[in-house]
Amino acid sequence: MTRIAFVASERPEAQDARAKLARHYGEVRPEEAQVIVALGGDGFMLETLHAQIDSCTPIYGMNWGTLGFLMNEYSEDGLLERISAAERTVVHPxxxxxxxxxxxxxxxxxxxxxxxxxxxxxxxxxxxxxxxxxxxxxxxxxxxxxxxxxxxxxxxxxxxxxxxxxxxxxxxxxxxxxxxxxxxxxxxxxxxxxxxxxxxxxxxxxxxxxxxxxxxxxxxxxxxxxDRDLALTMLFDAGRSLEERVLAEQFSS
Incomplete structure (x- = not known):
């Protein structure tokens, strides 16, 4: 994965993080990307899924929001390795x-x-x-x-x-x-x-x-x-898949 598009919520912190990552890894337009990295919270992840509804491009989220249940932890280091090792979850709307x-x-x-x-x-x-x-x-x-x-x-x-x-x-x-x-x-x-x-x-x-x-x-x-004809792919860090998070949520206090 070398062609990355970075998108971010309107929060200044998320926009700053997007600029840093783009400088470090380079970026392309979403329609040219092999993966889209979304920076924000769960609400922004939903916005990104809707924006990519006609695309098969996987989406890897990093949390710059409040909850971040649908996001991975933010880090500027090792992004390509994290994306390559990420587990895939297919969602239908x-x-x-x-x-x-x-x-x-x-x-x-x-x-x-x-x-x-x-x-x-x-x-x-x-x-x-x-x-x-x-x-x-x-x-x-x-x-x-x-x-x-x-x-x-x-x-x-x-x-x-x-x-x-x-x-x-x-x-x-x-x-x-x-x-x-x-x-x-x-x-x-x-x-x-x-x-x-x-x-x-x-x-x-x-x-x-x-x-x-x-x-x-x-x-x-x-x-x-x-709608089973529509399917989008979300990427989660190895060992922190969405399936694991949903299961763990049933045992949280």
Whole structure:
């Protein structure tokens, strides 16, 4: 790996680090690179994945953000050796299709999760169908989300959803502050599942839909499914693969 493109978040520290690495290793444009090095936090890694959605170029992240769960530790030394020895993880995004109250139709991709969130003080009222079969006629809640395995340690886990091994080929369907049925804790679905959310009483209980960082407000219906035709490769330092991090997260206190 000799042709590297460096990209960085807007943080001054990340921009300074990008400039240092570019001087040390040289750089090319992303479309000419054999690997893209992303400097920032998890949010910037998601931005980079979206920016490279039509590319097969592997992405190696180094943390200059807050959490850095999807990133490697930052170091200026031995970058080529780290990239050559890195372990690969292939991720597939969720595809979201949304119909809104104003007649609009919106499409977006999500590598972490698609989430539905109430917009006002009233709880959301959702109907949930899986593969064309109604599974929950009414869910009163603050929202609900569908998470990929890679995103299961993020918002999904904060909403008390399960952490999913990357090779499990399942998706997590998780309620956010469910009010009724109060004891419903969500479901694990095959990765081929097609999830449909219908927003009930949408005028009274408006809901927004978010795919990673893309938001649609005043939604009526949301369809979510995994897109197996799209695949991006993330690189992680040897012994610190994303699979290992997801497993270790299940035993952290």
């Amino acid at each position: 969720l595809r979201m299709v949304v119909a809104d109250m104003h007649g609009g139709l919106h499409r977006a991709l999500a590598f972490n999760e698609v989430s539905l969130l109430r917009q006002a003080r009233q709880t959301a009222k959702l109907r949930i169908s899986i593969d064309g079969k109604e599974r929950l006629a009414e869910l009163f809640c603050d929202g609900a989300l569908v998470s990929t395995p890679a995103g299961s340690t993020a918002y999904n886990f904060s909403a008390h959803g399960p952490i999913i091994p990357l090779d499990a080929q399942v998706l997590a369907l998780t309620p956010i502050s469910a009010f009724r049925p109060r004891r419903w804790r969500g479901a694990l679905l095959r990765h081929t599942a097609k999830v449909k959310f219908e927003i009930l009483e949408a005028d009274k209980r408006p809901v927004s839909a978010v795919a990673d960082n893309f938001e649609v407000r005043d939604v009526l219906e949301v369809h979510v499914s995994e």
